[in-house]
């Protein structure tokens with residue numbers, strides 16, 4: 001995936017400003033930055049539901065939003081996007097039918113929801129409902145998985161399991177773009193994109209970020225980076 005001078009507006013307001021980045025296939029990229037900086041807007045642009053104002057964006061070698069990309073990308077929105085009055089299995093079957101996929105049961109198993117497969121989503125816990133959304137995004141074995149804050153509200157154990165699973169997907173060649181507020185999660189990514197007010201401050205490996213800022217934690221590193229930017 002590659003962006004060059006990418007600008008995106010929502011309404012009259014310019015949200016994404018002049019983004020340039022490249023994301024290699026099979027890498028896990030963390031998208032970090034304060035609330036309102038444009039993480040969701042960037043994800044929406046990548047999956048093709050947000051119009052590009054100017055600049056270029058190539059996703060899996062194609063134009064975002066092209067019909068050929070539909071079954072190759074999995075997108076989990078920030079809010080739970082599955083049908084609450086359907087069971088996990090019914091939701092997954094529905095999304096599988098949309099993309100002509102047959103791996104629904106595998107998707108349910110891979111997120112650990114087999115024991116709850118026939119439970120309605122509105123009878124699941126928040127974390128379980130989030131995993132139901134993920135299962136729906138996994139049908140069709142997408143090459144690119146875009147996850148908007150998938151670990152919000154998860155307990156440490158479930159979060160750990162989810163990260164282990166996401167890493168196993170990347171090992172199989174899936175590219176992952178994962179947004180988070182939790183800076184420590186950045187340490188699990190191959191690289192992190194740090195955004196602020198619609199701009200990309202840095203696209204860097206976690207180790208490099210710590211080294212460059214001389215900090216021990218990702219939180220402190222991000223704050224140090226912002227101070228550097230403000231001083232410059």
Ligand SMILES: Nc1ncnc2c1ncn2[C@@H]1O[C@H](COP(=O)(O)OP(=O)(O)OP(=O)(O)O)[C@@H](O)[C@H]1O
Nearest residue numbers: 010011013015034035036037038039040041042078
């Ligand atoms: N539908 C919309 N119309 C106009 N502006 C919008 C719309 N949705 C979001 N915005 C604006 O776009 C900016 C970026 O929003 P976005 O949702 O991309 O941020 P974010 O980084 O995902 O934030 P959060 O971490 O809170 O999810 C914000 O300033 C927001 O006010």
Ligand SMILES: [Mg+2]
Nearest residue numbers: 039040078148
């Ligand atoms: Mg968001």
